[in-house]
Structure formats: C-alpha cells, structure tokens
C-alpha cells in the first residue's frame with residue numbers, strides 16, 4: 192500500500208507538471224509531500240505532545256491555519272481538524288517542503304487575510320464564521336477562474352489537500368471518524384469460496 | 391510463508407508486509423539469505439560502499455571494484471576474482487558504462503554496444519473510482535495483505551481477445567475496501583469543504599478502488615541509458631541519462647487497456663474519478679526496468695550468456711533486471727531472484743571445476 196501511495200505521489204507530481212495551466216506546481220508538490228508525510232504521521236503518536244512550538248508558522252499564521260483546517264473538516268458528531276491538531280501536521284509538512292513551496296503557502300495565507308480585510312474589514316481569524324465560510328466558498332467554487340482570485344484558489348486546494356491527509360491519518364480521523372479500528376489481520380486465509388471456482 | 395521456514399514462524403496475516411515483516415514470515419534476502427551466508431564465515435559485508443567502476447587488468451578481465459565510502463567520501467578498492475553486479479537495472483548499467491579502459495573503451499564488456507540500449511520499462515495506467523453500491527457501508531476489514539487484492543493475468547493471447555499489437559498487459563487491482571493510510575486517495579477530488587465534505591469522504595471510504603494495468607514496452611535500441619560526463623555525482627562519477635519513448639505498438643496497447651478497464655468498471659457498476667482516458671503515468675512509474683544488459687546467445691547482439699555471465703568478460707556476472715531481453719508485463723522480482731540464483735549456482739560450479 193505504501194508502494195501504491197509512492198506511485199500515486201509520482202503521478203501527482205507528473206500531473207502537476209503537465210497541467211500547469213490549471214494547477215500551480217507548488218500546490219501539487221505540497222500535496223504530494225503531505226501524502227508522503229501522512230504515513231509517518233499515522234505512525235507517530237507524539238503529534239499530540241503537550242509542548243509544541245511551530246517551526247515554520249508564527250503565532251498569527253498558526254491561528255489562521257487552525258481556523259482554516261477546522262472550516263475544511265469541522266467538528267460534527269466526531270471532532271474536527273482542530274482537535275486532531277492538523278495545524279501541527281501542516282507545520283511539519285511546510286518545514287520539510289522546499290523553500291519556494293513554503294513561501295507560496297505563506298503568501299496564500301497572507302492573501303486570505305488581505306482579502307478578508309478588503310471585503311469584511313477584519314482579518315480572517317476575526318471575521319464571522321459566515322463571512323469566512325462565504326470567502327472560502329468563492330475559492331472552492333470549481334469554476335472560479337478569476338485572475339485576482341488565483342492565489343486564493345491555489346491556496347485553498349493546497350491546504351485542503353494537506354488537511355485531508357493530516358486529519359484522516361490522525362487517531363481521531365482514522366478511528367473515530369472512519370471507524371477503522373486498525374485490526375487488519377485475518378486469523379487465516381481460507382481461499383476463494385465461490386462455489387463455481389471450487390474443484 | 392504458510393509453514394515455519396528456517397526457524398521463522400509462518401505468516402500470521404497481519405497485512406503489514408509493505409513495511410517489512412517483523413517475524414520474517416516472507417522471503418527477503420536480509421532475513422533468509424544473508425544471516426546464513428554470514429554464518430559460514432565466508433562473507434564480509436561492506437556497508438556504505440558506493441561502487442563507481444569495475445576494475446580490469448591487462449588481460450581485460452575484472453580484478454575488483456572501485457568504490458567510495460558514503461560517509462567519508464574516501465575512494466577505495468576491493469580486489470576480486472569474480473565480480474557479480476546487482477545494483478538494479480539503471481545503476482548496474484551506469485557502473486558498466488563508467489568502467490572504461492583501453493580494453494573496454496565503450497564500457498565494460500560492451501563491444502557489441504548493446505549495454506544501455508533496449509531499456510524496457512513498462513507502461514502503466516492509473517485508474518481510480520468508487521462503487522456506489524458500497525457507499526455508506528461500514529469500514530470493513532477486507533484488505534487482504536498489503537494492498538493489491540486481485541491480479542488479472544495477461545489475456546490477450548486467448549481466442550477472441552487479441553488485437554493488432556504485439557505482447558500484452560496484466561492488471562493489478564488495489565484498495566477495494568478501505569485504504570490503510572487515511573482517507574481514500576479520491577477524497578481530495580471531492581469538491582467543497584465543511585460538514586458535507588466530511589460526510590462524503592466517509593461515505594466513499596469503503597467504496598474506493600484502483601485499477602492499474604501494466605503493459606510491456608517492446609525492446610527498442612533507441613530507448614537508452616548513457617552516462618553523461620558533464621553531470622557527475624558527489625564523487626565525480628558520471629550520472630546516467632535516460633532517453634525513452636514509446637511507439638505505435640504501445641499506443642495501441644494503451645487503447646486496449648483503457649477499453650478493458652472501462653468495460654470492467656461498467657460491468658461492476660463503478661464510477662471513475664478524475665479519469666483521463668489513455669493518459670499513461672509518467673514514464674518510470676511502473677518501476678520495472680529491464681533490458682540494458684541483455685542476455686542472449688549471440689555476443690554481437692547481447693552482453694550476457696544464459697547464465698548472466700558477460701560474453702566479453704567471463705568473470706563478471708550481472709544479475710538484475712538489466713539481464714532480461716524484454717520486460718514482459720509482469721512484476722519481475724521473483725524472476726530476477728530465480729535467474730540470480732541460477733547464475734550463482736553456475737558460478738559456484740565454475741569455480742569448483744577451476745574454470746574461474
């Protein structure tokens with residue numbers, strides 16, 4: 192399975208290179224890196240360590256990432272991205288990312304704040320839930336090709352992809368949300384039981 | 391292994407083979423060959439030794455290797471009566487081509503100029519989707535080991551299944567059921583965000599599938615690994631450079647792959663996600679490289695004999711995928727192992743009878 196994912200990552204990178212018109216390479220590249228790191232993340236219980244200081248994000252950026260990821264995967268009948276500490280995962284991916292991709296991501300965050308200021312006269316974290324959701328909805332709109340939104344649209348795709356990897360490889364995401372109890376093994380393999388294939 | 395073997399227990403079906411087996415219940419040379427070879431006291435393993443070239447004497451035969459210590463960068467040599475090369479297809483080829491001398495100006499044992507040519511890496515389609523009939527069902531334990539559940543062997547040689555191209559393809563089926571690592575890979579393609587996205591990801595999680603046809607690429611002389619003196623690694627050794635393109639035969643095969651996958655998915659009631667008909671994965675994604683040091687009976691058209699022994703340098707054996715004259719559509723590792731085993735049995739006999 193890990194092999195399959197490595198191959199998928201290769202493909203994602205290749206697709207990024209070909210489809211540059213529709214998707215910026217940094218988005219694909221961060222996305223592929225997040226998929227790779229997710230495996231380590233799944234195996235690593237220390238994500239929830241009490242003491243944690245971000246290595247890339249400053250306090251403001253971190254707060255924004257927390258809000259953002261929770262908007263993407265919110266608390267429902269199970270906890271959301273915030274409780275799963277997806278911000279820490281994203282910080283780790285950014286830390287491992289090439290400097291240019293990291294910078295693009297941080298530019299995306301800044302862009303979101305500016306846009307929020309322009310439209311709602313508040314920065315993103317202080318805007319109302321309804322306003323933030325509305326802002327995200329424009330960026331998430333599949334047909335949004337407005338040039339002035341381009342960075343925002345790319346940024347949304349990058350952070351969504353990283354959030355999905357981080358959340359669903361956390362204990363909360365994997366076990367509580369997806370109902371995967373990690374019991375992979377079979378007592379034995381009995382072989383095929385289709386009657387037409389016997390004898 | 392279904393029975394205890396060499397003191398290791400039988401497989402307990404935990405499904406984690408992709409990360410290596412803690413109980414050594416599948417065959418792997420690190421568990422099942424090397425410790426026993428070490429016990430004989432006749433094996434020394436030199437770790438962190440990056441081989442650059444095979445060294446030759448006046449007589450043109452190999453007499454050792456030049457290598458660099460990965461930690462210190464120091465250049466060293468190991469002397470040998472026989473050199474067995476198994477650095478995988480691309481790197482073995484690179485080592486051979488870099489091993490030039492007055493007796494071997496075109497690379498070691500490469501008077502025929504076949505070394506580096508006929509690179510056969512397979513082509514591969516990556517098709518994914520989900521079964522609506524499984525959407526919303528509970529996450530199940532139906533993964534089997536590792537990931538791949540089903541293998542469809544090549545079938546186009548059967549009556550009524552042939553098409554107007556040579557050779558064929560097999561198909562691997564992955565992830566039917568839940569993905570081991572987080573949400574299924576199609577999650578990122580689901581539009582939107584918020585509670586609706588979260589619900590949709592969960593619903594589709596047990597329904598995801600992936601289908602990967604792997605197809606043979608014919609051996610073409612122009613598909614070629616060369617070494618480029620202008621681009622060197624940190625030890626100053628030239629890096630490989632790869633020219634690769636597929637032709638009409640492979641394009642026809644790709645069409646057949648696409649038709650087959652579409653037919654299977656339709657019959658099974660699946661929905662394809664982000665499907666681009668006939669778009670092959672980046673060349674190299676199959677990671678089944680072969681052919682650049684091919685075996686054969688004619689020393690003018692091949693580099694090795696049928697015991698993986700070089701025609702031109704009889705004390706050098708090349709025992710990886712580069713020895714295959716063509717790629718087939720299959721996963722190669724067991725065949726590489728079998729041929730390597732056979733080659734080294736032959737080598738042992740040759741040494742015993744004093745021929746080497």
Ligand SMILES: Cc1cc2nc3c(=O)[nH]c(=O)nc-3n(C[C@H](O)[C@H](O)[C@H](O)COP(=O)(O)OP(=O)(O)OC[C@H]3O[C@@H](n4cnc5c(N)ncnc54)[C@H](O)[C@@H]3O)c2cc1C
Pocket residue numbers: 194197198439440441442476477478479481482485677678679709710711721722723724726
């Ligand atoms: C993601 C992935 C999935 C795969 N899945 C399958 C599968 O399911 N089934 C299957 O049959 N095959 C599979 N393969 C292919 C399989 O891994 C290879 O065909 C096989 O490992 C090749 O064996 P080898 O001994 O030739 O080379 P390798 O296993 O690559 O061994 C070569 C060794 O040489 C060492 N080496 C390289 N250069 C030097 C040097 N200059 N000096 C010293 N040492 C060197 C390397 O470190 C390595 O240990 C997969 C490959 C990949 C990458």
Ligand code: SF4
Pocket residue numbers: 391400401402403404405406407408410411412413414415416535
């Ligand atoms: S399923 Fe794989 S990892 Fe688990 S015991 Fe068997 S061989 Fe080992």
